[in-house]
Amino acid sequence: MTRHTLAVFVAAAFTSATCFAQGSQTVLEDFKPSTLNQPGQEYPQVNSQGYARFRIKAPKADSVKVSLGLGGRGGTRLTKGEDGFWTGTTEGPMDEGFHYYHLTVDGGTFNDPGALNYYGSVRWESGIEIPAHDQDFYALKNVPHGHVQQILFPSPSTQTSRRAYVYTPPGYEKEKSKKYPVLYLQHGWGEDETAWSNQGHANLIMDNLIAEGKIKPFIIVMTYGMTNEVKWGRMKEFRIEPFQTVLVDELIPYVDANFRTLADRNNRAMAGLSMGGMETHTITLNKPDVFGAYALLSGGIYNSEELKDKSKAKLIFLSCGSKENPDRVNKAAAELKAAGYNAVSFVSEKTAHEFLTWRRSLHELAPLLFK
């Protein structure tokens, strides 16, 4: 993976929230509060077409902007009403799914006080959810729910206790002798170990798949992958070694000691989105005896030349949104299949470098793992 490729992931993380669905239309006045609003907050709102509407109190401000908007036009400018509230609606419908955003109030960057916050772009950003036509697969349903555990594991290499989240499937506590495979699942640039649960709903995707009998239950472990902090514009400083050490030499042994895992490569997979895909790519190639299945979600590709021993890669999963570079992902999977690998590609329709692409990717990946 080249430095150039990492720069592409980071640039995508910055710009993708400005993508819009195609076409113009009459705006329907059926706006409802976003499902990611803070308790009791009426704004931001979303209508059935995917337009977003904002309402911000700042009676003495001179300008209020929202970062979500048509690319290159500087987002959505709000207009002040006589009541001191600034309001505005996006110029077009937005892609289905989750979007990060923030406000610019008189030249300063602030979050929308109506919305919940999500860690992205190396800060806690506001989040908004455009209901997706297939949102049922990550909905909170009346099914048995797994637990998401915050663990603090010792990390001698970084001289601290590091945080990770561990999803254990429903029934984990009751079936006291059962052991489970484990997926190590990484976030993207500027995000952290909270992303896959908060933005990604990984736990609900798993709960629903398990309730439907579509997958063999497994554990998911999510930790912070930016141990070697990569700043915008300083990509050449990126080194994989610090994170590889934390993951392989510290976190995996802790998880295998503290959870009922099947602790071998055939029952251990690694996946990551965007920069987490780049980490997955490098670490799985460096440590073929540790992981048996690899998945890159909007995170690049493998080619058959770099995979030294085809008997070891049980599954290679490559995905992205249709608004990214689906041809590259499909061609890479086809080339790997022709070379004898169990490779699968998945393209999320009408989504870009955003979390609905990755929710759908996890939903497609999970049934293929640990067979």
Next chain:
Amino acid sequence: MTRHTLAVFVAAAFTSATCFAQGSQTVLEDFKPSTLNQPGQEYPQVNSQGYARFRIKAPKADSVKVSLGLGGRGGTRLTKGEDGFWTGTTEGPMDEGFHYYHLTVDGGTFNDPGALNYYGSVRWESGIEIPAHDQDFYALKNVPHGHVQQILFPSPSTQTSRRAYVYTPPGYEKEKSKKYPVLYLQHGWGEDETAWSNQGHANLIMDNLIAEGKIKPFIIVMTYGMTNEVKWGRMKEFRIEPFQTVLVDELIPYVDANFRTLADRNNRAMAGLSMGGMETHTITLNKPDVFGAYALLSGGIYNSEELKDKSKAKLIFLSCGSKENPDRVNKAAAELKAAGYNAVSFVSEKTAHEFLTWRRSLHELAPLLFK
């Protein structure tokens, strides 16, 4: 517990963040970033005396205020520099410990983009930490750490899956046959089930006490207690029944089924801070067969008349900050002791209705429980 008393708790939650330590002095220029800043953020800062300094970018704003400040004077007004940043320092040193705050930018309410967010006052507020002289007891140390699990438990009475956090002590996963007592621990008005871990560091307090051999390890369960939403100025609408049903009929059975608990009243305690203390008071009196120990942290008192069967109350713990009403708590404990109860009072020195009072209270309470 009267309606008036609840109003006092709510009012305290709104005003206590404006408390200052006594005295005036030269401000030392040894400011450092608050430990609760977002990653890489230099501001807000705190000096060794407890003064807080803020720095907010808003080049075109007309006024920027911080809600932390001397009571009644409207917080701390910031001054704009030529670089477009607004800066300012509190007029006095602040009490040690955690404080909620927010900004007012041109008449609108926003969070400080430099600080982490904490749920309080029914919104995600900014948080700042004034280092306490005794902060070691809740520090992240190189000791075995328990896990904090997010659970989603079925709640037929509210027709949804509700969220709780469950602290399991170090070694819980490995000691597969050991069963543990359980403390049900409630947040205050305007907070939620995240408060005791995020603001309170309950997990670190427990980890450290266990590492020192000072307590018998137990489980802590923290859930949302505002099922009957109490809005500011509408206290008479408060009813305990919805929360009591969720706690006693839904959450406790789920915890006893999914965790290795000692499922009897002698091994089950309830505690709460502020409004959570009021809930604890009412529910323990309503359900004396469910809980064996009760603790009110800045949350009122018990008197011997309302405790019908003294054989059942194994421990009654009453606490508050020295800037609240310590005489009331001490007198109530003395009266209960004279009446034959195992009652203990604790007063947190130089703190008000804030989280350092409650961190210290948990630290004092834990060694007394489940003996």
